[in-house]
Amino acid sequence: MTAAPxxxxxxxxxxxxxxxxxxxxxxxxxxxxxxxxxxHVSLRALVSSVQTLEER
Numbered sequence: 001m002t003a004a005p006x007x008x009x010x011x012x013x014x015x016x017x018x019x020x021x022x023x024x025x026x027x028x029x030x031x032x033x034x035x036x037x038x039x040h041v042s043l044r045a046l047v048s049s050v051q052t053l054e055e056r
Contacts, residue, residue, distance in 0.1 A: 022048035 024046055031039040 019047070019049040020052055022046060022052055 024044065026045075027043045029039075029041045029043075030037055
């Protein structure tokens, strides 16, 4: 079995691909004390280029 060939991708190329398609980032953080939730933060962010958003 042979390993798949590796291809170097520049960070700029990767960022360009992500912005062209758009990326949704989600996350949640809960701070609790003695099993009592004190703070709950929910995050949803859409990262995309302006050109991509105008096309849709």
